[in-house]
Amino acid sequence: xxxxxxxxxxxxxxxxxxxxxxxxxxxxxxxxxxxxxxxxxxxxxxxxxxxxxxxxxxxxxxxxxxxxxxxxxxxxxxxxxxxxxxxxxxxxxxxxxxxxxxxxxxxxxxxxxxxxxxxxxxxxxxxxxxxxxxxxxxxxxxxxxxxxxxxxxxxxxxxxxxxxxxxxxxxxxxxxxxxxxxxxxxxxxxxxxxxxxxxxxxxxxxxxxxxxxxxxxxxxxxxxxxxxxxxxxxxxxxxxxxxxxxxxxxxxxxxxxxxxxxxxxxxxxxxxxxxxxxxxxxxxxxxxxxxxxxxxxxxxxxxxxxxxxxxxxxxxxxxxxxxxxxxxxxxxxxxxxxxxxxxxxxxx
Amino acid sequence: xxxxxxxxxxxxxxxxxxxxxxxxxxxxxxxxxxxxxxxxxxxxxxxxxxxxxxxxxxxxxxxxxxxxxxxxxxxxxxxxxxxxxxxxxxxxxxxxxxxxxxxxxxxxxxxxxxxxxxxxxxxxxxxxxxxxxxxxxxxxxxxxxxxxxxxxxxxxxxxxxxxxxxxxxxxxxxxxxxxxxxxxxxxxxxxxxxxxxxxxxxxxxxxxxxxxxxxxxxxxxxxxxxxxxxxxxxxxxxxxxxxxxxxxxxxxxxxxxxxxxxxxxxxxxxxxxxxxxxxxxxxxxxxxxxxxxxxxxxxxxxxxxxxxxxxxxxxxxxxxxxxxxxxxxxxxxxxxxxxx
Numbered sequence: 001x002x003x004x005x006x007x008x009x010x011x012x013x014x015x016x017x018x019x020x021x022x023x024x025x026x027x028x029x030x031x032x033x034x035x036x037x038x039x040x041x042x043x044x045x046x047x048x049x050x051x052x053x054x055x056x057x058x059x060x061x062x063x064x065x066x067x068x069x070x071x072x073x074x075x076x077x078x079x080x081x082x083x084x085x086x087x088x089x090x091x092x093x094x095x096x097x098x099x100x101x102x103x104x105x106x107x108x109x110x111x112x113x114x115x116x117x118x119x120x121x122x123x124x125x126x127x128x129x130x131x132x133x134x135x136x137x138x139x140x141x142x143x144x145x146x147x148x149x150x151x152x153x154x155x156x157x158x159x160x161x162x163x164x165x166x167x168x169x170x171x172x173x174x175x176x177x178x179x180x181x182x183x184x185x186x187x188x189x190x191x192x193x194x195x196x197x198x199x200x201x202x203x204x205x206x207x208x209x210x211x212x213x214x215x216x217x218x219x220x221x222x223x224x225x226x227x228x229x230x231x232x233x234x235x236x237x238x239x240x241x242x243x244x245x246x247x248x249x250x251x252x253x254x255x256x257x258x259x260x261x262x263x264x265x266x267x268x269x270x271x272x273x274x275x276x277x278x279x280x281x282x283x284x285x286x287x288x289x290x291x292x293x294x295x296x297x298x299x300x301x302x303x304x305x306x307x308x309x310x311x312x313x314x315x316x317x318x319x320x321x322x323x324x325x326x327x328x329x330x331x332x333x334x335x336x337x338x339x340x341x342x343x344x345x346x347x348x
Numbered sequence: 349x350x351x352x353x354x355x356x357x358x359x360x361x362x363x364x365x366x367x368x369x370x371x372x373x374x375x376x377x378x379x380x381x382x383x384x385x386x387x388x389x390x391x392x393x394x395x396x397x398x399x400x401x402x403x404x405x406x407x408x409x410x411x412x413x414x415x416x417x418x419x420x421x422x423x424x425x426x427x428x429x430x431x432x433x434x435x436x437x438x439x440x441x442x443x444x445x446x447x448x449x450x451x452x453x454x455x456x457x458x459x460x461x462x463x464x465x466x467x468x469x470x471x472x473x474x475x476x477x478x479x480x481x482x483x484x485x486x487x488x489x490x491x492x493x494x495x496x497x498x499x500x501x502x503x504x505x506x507x508x509x510x511x512x513x514x515x516x517x518x519x520x521x522x523x524x525x526x527x528x529x530x531x532x533x534x535x536x537x538x539x540x541x542x543x544x545x546x547x548x549x550x551x552x553x554x555x556x557x558x559x560x561x562x563x564x565x566x567x568x569x570x571x572x573x574x575x576x577x578x579x580x581x582x583x584x585x586x587x588x589x590x591x592x593x594x595x596x597x598x599x600x601x602x603x604x605x606x607x608x609x610x611x612x613x614x615x616x617x618x619x620x621x622x623x624x625x626x627x628x629x630x631x632x633x634x635x636x637x638x639x640x641x642x643x644x645x646x647x648x649x650x651x652x653x654x655x656x657x658x659x660x661x662x663x664x665x666x667x668x669x670x671x672x673x674x675x676x677x678x679x680x681x682x683x684x685x686x687x688x
Contacts, residue, residue: 063550064521174638175409204408204577206621209634231550238623238632261625275555276625279583279607 019090020051021225022075022109022193027084029070033298043297044070046249047084049324052193052225052242057215059228059236059257061272062246065295068229071246072195075227076111077102089192107137110186114198116178120170127166130154130185137189153187156222157214176207183214193225194218200235212239233276237261245269248295248305251324255331265333268306304336312337369436370538370571371397371420376433378412378419381426385643389415389428391595399538400569402562404586404603406579406618410639412595413575414463414543420573421460421541422450438538455482459532463544465524469516475502475527476512482534501530504564522553529561539571546581558585580622583607591615594640594650601675611677613655649680657681 029045045067052058060068073079075086077093086093088109096102113119120129127150134146141149154162157180170178179199186194196215200208216239218224230236236243236257243257245266253266264270295305304310304317316336324334333339378390389412397403407413418424420435422442435442437458442450454460462468470478479498488494499509505526516524525545532540542561546554562585565572576582582589583603590600591612599612610616617635637654640646649655652662661680670682 063552176638205579206408206618206635207638209621209623209632210636212623213631213633233551234623234625237625238629258629271552273625275552277551277555277578277580277583278625279580279619279622280624280627 404582407592
C-alpha cells in the first residue's frame, strides 16, 4: 500500500498567533434529566479545550460515558453547547445563522457514523447518497462532473472499481465496504475535518486495519483532518498524531499520541494502557483489581472525577477539580499528583 | 459436502486434553434452511474439552462460532438444525434429547452466559427472583437455602448482596454480566458456555471480568468454552484456542503455541490485524476481501480467495486438518508437516 504512513505527521504545535483549523474553548454540554420533582443535570462534557490542526488526525479516547461522542455531536452541530465556544477556521460556530453558512459548515465538517448497517439507505443504490451530497454541497458541478467526482472518491477510499461499486445496493456490500462508502460520502464534500465516531468498532478485526489505513491515506493524500472518536487505544496509536483522553466529561490528558502512551501522566491513562489486551506483552495483573465501574457525572461536586478509582488519590483530589496543565512540552494532564510529581507509575 | 479424512480417523488428536473429555463433539454440522438456500453454518466440527479446561473459539462474524456454541448447548431453533454429528456431554449424547431431559442438565451441569446480559435477564424481575426461579426449577425449594446460595454466588463475583433486590436496569453493564455469571454458578456446573460476554463492556471492565472468570475457574474447576471475535482478549486466559473460518475449524491448538507460531494463513492474518499498543509502529494490512457467502458452496479451500499463499490445488480441493507439532491446521501447506 503506497502513500500510507503511520508515522506521525509534523509535530502539531499550537503555534502562537496561528489559528488552528478547529479550536474548542472551554466547551461544556449538560443535559437536564429527571422530572419536575427531581431535577438533575448530567454533565456530559465539562470545560473541554483542544484544537485540531490542518492535516492532522486527533483521537478522542475514553470509555462509554466519557463524553467523547457528545464532543463529536457538538462539533457536528447536533447539540448546542451549554457553554464555551467552538471556532472553525477562526470563526465561532455560534455565529452561523444563514442556510448558506450552515451548508458550508456541514460540507467542511461532515460526520462518519459508527454503524455502517443503519447509516446508508437500504432501498437506494449507494450512488444515491453521494450524488445527493454532491448536488447539495457542490452546485458548481454538472451531472457528469458529479458522477466523475463520485467515482474518484470511491476509488480513493479503496472501493475499486468505483464506477462498478456505485451501482450496488448496500446489502451487496460487506461492513467494511459500507464504512468506506461512509468515508467516500464525506470526502466528496471536499471536507476540511471529518468527524469519525467509532468508525471501525462494528467491523471485524481483519478489516478494521484497512479502514484505519484509509483514514491515514485521506490525511496524507487529500489533506483532510480527522477527529477520531474511539475507545481503542491501540487503533488510536496506529493512526493518530494527537491523543486526547477523556474521563467522565473531562479531558484528563492530551498530547502527541506516542508521547501520551509511552509516558502517560494521568493514572487513568495508565489504567487504560494496562487493561488493553496485548498478546505480545505479558499479562499486567495490576489492572485486574479495578472493576471498570462508570463514573458519576450527575450533579457532580468539585474534585477529580477519577478519585474513587484512583490508587494515588490524595486529599486535595476530593475537593479541587484538577485543571489540565502542561507537564511536558505539548503534553498536558489534569492530575494533582502528576502535577506535583514526576511519572506516577500507578499501574506499572 | 464432503468431509475430510482427518475429521474421521484422527479425530482431534492434536488437541486431546489431559484429563479425558468432559465434552466430545464429533462431526457436528448445523444448517440454516432459508429461502435463498441452505447455509451450512457449522461444517463437520469436532472438538474435545477436558474437565476444567478453558477453550476459546475465535473468528469473524458469520464464521459459525456462535452457532456452534448454541448447537453444543442444544439451544438452536428453526431455521437452524443439527444435520449430523453428536455432542457427548459426560458420556451422554445431547443431540435428540427431549426438552425435559435437557432442562435437567441446563443450569445444573452446563450453563450458558449470553452476549447481552440486558437481553438475557428478565427486565421485570429482580436479580434475586431470577436466581430463585432457576433454583426452584431444579428442586431447591427451601427459602433459606435459596437466599444463602444467592448471596454466596453474588459475593463470588464481587457484587454487593443488596443487588439481589435490584432490577437489571439498575445495574451497570459490567455488573449485569457478573450477575449472569453468578447465576450460571448457582449449581457449580461442570461446563459454562460463554458467548462474547465481554463485548459490550469497556476495556477496563472487560479485563477485570476476564480475570474474574479465570479466578472462579481455578477455584471451582469448571470448564469454559469462550467465544469471541477478539483474539487478543483470550491470549492470556485460555488453555486452547480454536480459530474458525466459514463454518470450519481452520486451526486448533494450545493458545500460547498458536499465538507464538500461527500456522494457518488466516490465523497469521488475524494476528497481524491488531495494532500493538506497545512496541514499534508498523504499517499493517489486515486481510483483504471478506468472508465467503456460505449459501454458495465453494470448491476448494474457503480461505483461498483471501489467502496470500494460495496455489492451484487450494482452488479445487478442500484441505483436511493436518496435525503439525500438536496443532491441527486446515491448510495444504502443512501436508508434509511444514510449509514448502
